[in-house]
Amino acid sequence: MKINTAVQALAALAQETRLSIFRILVQTGETGLSAGQIAKAMGIPNATLSFHLKELTHAGLITARQESRFIYYAANFPAMNELLGFLTENCCAGDPCGSVTACCDGESLTTDRLLTR
Numbered sequence: 664m665k666i667n668t669a670v671q672a673l674a675a676l677a678q679e680t681r682l683s684i685f686r687i688l689v690q691t692g693e694t695g696l697s698a699g700q701i702a703k704a705m706g707i708p709n710a711t712l713s714f715h716l717k718e719l720t721h722a723g724l725i726t727a728r729q730e731s732r733f734i735y736y737a738a739n740f741p742a743m744n745e746l747l748g749f750l751t752e753n754c755c756a757g758d759p760c761g762s763v764t765a766c767c768d769g770e771s772l773t774t775d776r777l778l779t780r
Contacts, residue, residue, distance in 0.1 A: 695737030
């Protein structure tokens with residue numbers, strides 16, 4: 664990963680609402696959530712949500728797909744893992760420090776569980 668890409672991703676996450684949105688999408692897994700579901704879970708207006716989703720998409724941290732008239736957003740796990748790898752590259756002065764790979768393990772939270780948080 665290039666340093667400019669890492670800076671862009673970290674800048675996108677350096678805001679409370681965007682970090683919360685990203686964390687919800689990571690917990691949800693590869694299926695993602697519709698914009699309406701995210702807005703409901705976050706308790707924010709659609710216009711505000713749209714701005715934050717645009718920033719996360721532009722940084723490459725989330726993806727969007729259209730199904731019928733709904734747009735679903737999901738965490739971009741390869742990009743997340745690449746960022747984590749970049750941050751931990753050559754850590755611990757070259758000594759093994761354990762696994763640093765984080766990815767969706769397939770056990771995502773259900774939408775109902777997210778919306779009742």
